[in-house]
Amino acid sequence: EAAVTQSPRNKVAVTGGKVTLSCNQTNNHNNMYWYRQDTGHGLRLIHYSYGAGSTEKGDIPDGYKASRPSQENFSLILELATPSQTSVYFCASGEPGTGQDTQYFGPGTRLLVL
């Protein structure tokens, strides 16, 4: 079973502050993804990565940066947090093209921006 972990699990931040959400996977998957989940919207893709050193913009990248320093780690950075970024954030990893195209999700980080 794929293992994806996230930290912190819960975070309270102030408007204008910097927030870093971390994700680690031990599956040696090349692809990693950051999503946010809001009621009525399902999951929306923020950033993704094909491997160490690569980051790509997803559907809603504004206000977010991403960093993939290694195969295992993928971070989501909110340089100037705003209340509209209050959400639940999920990291996922996957190895498409191998017959196992599914994505494996972490437990999520609940972020509240005051």
Place this chain on the structure above:
Amino acid sequence: GEKVEQHESTLSVREGDSAVINCTYTDTASSYFPWYKQEAGKSLHFVIDIRSNVDRKQSQRLIVLLDKKAKRFSLHITATQPEDSAIYFCAASRSSGSWQLIFGSGTQLTVMP
């Protein structure tokens, strides 16, 4: 842009009945369609998928049907049990080759005893 619409936002069934969740997609070249289950307060867990080279796939009590002409796919849960209660998300792959998934907005399934 590409979209996946999940038609039922909530669905209630009696234990033992079947539940059907329907999704439509816009990207004609989508080729991979997974379904995920999210129990209350938890993360998403993969349950079943289907590829565009088949129109039906079954795994125990779960059946997925794919109608490529109508760009529609559906999840059928037979002989429902209370533990099937959860939010179910459908998704479709983007054709751009970037291995992205586009998710529907989710269906809250409640199985009543």
